[in-house]
Amino acid sequence: MCSGRVDLAHILRAFANGVDGVFVGGCRLGECNYITHGNYHALNLVLLAKKILARIGLDPERLRVAFMSAGEGNRFVEVVDDFTRTIKDIGPLGQSEGLDNNSVDTALVEVSRLVPYIKIEKHTKLTARLENESEYADHFTDEEIEQLFDEVVSYYIDPEKCQACMICQRRCPVDAIDGGKNRIHVIDQERCIKCGTCLDACPSRFGAVDKIVGTPVPPPPTEAQRNLKRKAKA
Numbered sequence: 001m002c003s004g005r006v007d008l009a010h011i012l013r014a015f016a017n018g019v020d021g022v023f024v025g026g027c028r029l030g031e032c033n034y035i036t037h038g039n040y041h042a043l044n045l046v047l048l049a050k051k052i053l054a055r056i057g058l059d060p061e062r063l064r065v066a067f068m069s070a071g072e073g074n075r076f077v078e079v080v081d082d083f084t085r086t087i088k089d090i091g092p093l094g095q096s097e098g099l100d101n102n103s104v105d106t107a108l109v110e111v112s113r114l115v116p117y118i119k120i121e122k123h124t125k126l127t128a129r130l131e132n133e134s135e136y137a138d139h140f141t142d143e144e145i146e147q148l149f150d151e152v153v154s155y156y157i158d159p160e161k162c163q164a165c166m167i168c169q170r171r172c173p174v175d176a177i178d179g180g181k182n183r184i185h186v187i188d189q190e191r192c193i194k195c196g197t198c199l200d201a202c203p204s205r206f207g208a209v210d211k212i213v214g215t216p217v218p219p220p221p222t223e224a225q226r227n228l229k230r231k232a233k234a
């Protein structure tokens, strides 16, 4: 498939399935036949994924991106041979990094859950067009990746404000909101992928969804507290 279709989730899933290395190949930068120039996106995505791999303790050299034309068969062979040698030198996933299989699996599952959040937070940089290789190293910095993971957002429905209109429940892409008629809605934090759709969907006159950064999410209301008591009209 086109390198522009490669997603962070695909890369993480490949590692979660046990591969030792992932290679992303695309057409030469600036020579895409489509106005979208998705290969720049693939480049950004790989640069981001490399930082994320390092953040969870995996060797970022396990992931490589290269761009070439269909007529560069020799170059393709050289690049793939070199990458294969690199992966053989590094060794099996997790082993050379001193991580056991469980730790690797847990880390990859945790990061995979955050993919929608990461893509929203890094949207601007993911759509950039880097023209020089000198820009690659610092496009995503270690500091911003630390911050990304240290300040993961959560969404919380304020039981005092929720009017059980059910809009957020219908819009949530992963059914993470429990609700119903006259039931104060509650977000399942384990299932939530932090896409922020509920924050945008909640009507401003209710403003019941809070975005929380850096502090724990308050406990949800008890089942008894979830029965909505509507104020009588004057």
Ligand code: SF4
Residues within 6 Å of the ligand: 155, 171, 172, 173, 174, 175, 176, 177, 187, 188, 191, 192, 193, 194, 195, 196, 197, 198, 199
């Ligand atoms: S942020 Fe809101 S809409 Fe998005 S997954 Fe979480 S609960 Fe659902």
Ligand code: SF4
Residues within 6 Å of the ligand: 157, 161, 162, 163, 164, 165, 166, 167, 168, 169, 179, 185, 201, 202, 203, 206, 207, 208, 209
């Ligand atoms: S959209 Fe807002 S008011 Fe409506 S159910 Fe969701 S949180 Fe409650």
